Structures are given as C-alpha cells and as structure tokens.
Amino acid sequence: DAMVIQNPRYQVTQFGKPVTLSCSQTLNHNVMYWYQQKSSQAPKLLFHYYDKDFNNEADTPDNFQSRRPNTSFCFLDIRSPGLGDAAMYLCATSRDYLTSGRAGNEQFFGPGTRLTVL
C-alpha cells in the first residue's frame, strides 16, 4: 500500500552527537513536511518542501537541517542534539499545498520517530 515510512521508529543519541531521521513516501506527493511533537503539545512545523523548494519556518532552530534528494525521500538532520530536542518527529506529505480548497490535498502522516537524547 502507498504510505509514508519513517526510519528508525526509535532513535537514541547522545547530547551533541549528530543524528539523521529518514522519511520516504510512495504517494508521489509534491509536498513533504517535518513536524516536531512534544508531549501534550501541538505538532510544530519545522520546515516543508514543495518539490525541491525548501521552506523554513521562522522559529526553526539552525540546529535543524533538511534534505530532499528526490521526490520520495526527505531527511531531517539534527546537528547537535540537545536535551530539549527529545521529541516525536513526524513526517507528512500532501499532493499539493492545501490552498485550492480540495480536501483531497489532505496530509498523510508517517508513524513518527521517537528521539531520545541522553
């Protein structure tokens, strides 16, 4: 089945040790998103791509970077993880931006990667 896949599901890293989270999609969607979700908080959008066009949210720390080498894959790099970066990281896709009013442009979410920072 077409889906959004995230690897690994659980990631443990040490304070300051770079880590890369992976997302892949078989939906051939144009838009890919990375969200950070902490307990009892709303998912926080970090950045998104429309195809190869990168869009960074203004309050996303410089410690977070992203790459999208092709339509199917998107990576989240945390250069120097701090304790405050421990969270669930969610990848999502949509066929297009949700602008046209077509509900078919809904977001599809992956299962998330739980990051623990020791």
Next chain:
Amino acid sequence: GEDVEQSLFLSVREGDSSVINCTYTDSSSTYLYWYKQEPGAGLQLLTYIFSNMDMKQDQRLTVLLNKKDKHLSLRIADTQTGDSAIYFCAEKGSYIPTFGRGTSLIVHP
C-alpha cells in the same frame, strides 16, 4: 494565546457519546479538520468540514461548526475502547494547517 485551543483530557464510559471541543482564531479558515493519533502512531485524518457548512455526519462521527463563535466540535456516538486516542483539531487559514494540542480521549468500561 494559541491559535487553536482544545482541552487536554476527556474521559467517557464505553457506549456513551464523546464530545471533543475546539476553538480557533483564524476567521479566514476554509477547512477545519479532526485528526486521530493512536499510541506510537502518526496522525490520521478522521474527518473535515468546509467553512460554509455547519454540520457534517460520517457514521459515528458528527462535526459541528459554529463559525460565528469559531467553535468546532467532534461527537463520537457509541464510544468504544478502540476510540481511545489523542484527537487533534486543525484549521487551515493559509496553506498549511495549524494544530491544537490534542485532546486525550480515555474510554473506560
């Protein structure tokens, strides 16, 4: 304050109806969504409503929208233990949804 607000917890008895409430601030919102997140999983779109509607029903789910008060609710009829999850309200004013903090629905026998 937050753009989308929800209460954090709701506890109901199995078989009762659950009503999860949400308020939002963006009056230009065109679509409003309800997502469900089960433990260890990503968010799954449950249902949505267009802003020119005031009600939408989909099997056990009923969405009510009061655009004047910017209030959205999700009613789950005959709540089951499998409905236990976190429910997120989201509104789309610009091109990307803004999510609430989620309401944890606890269903007990």
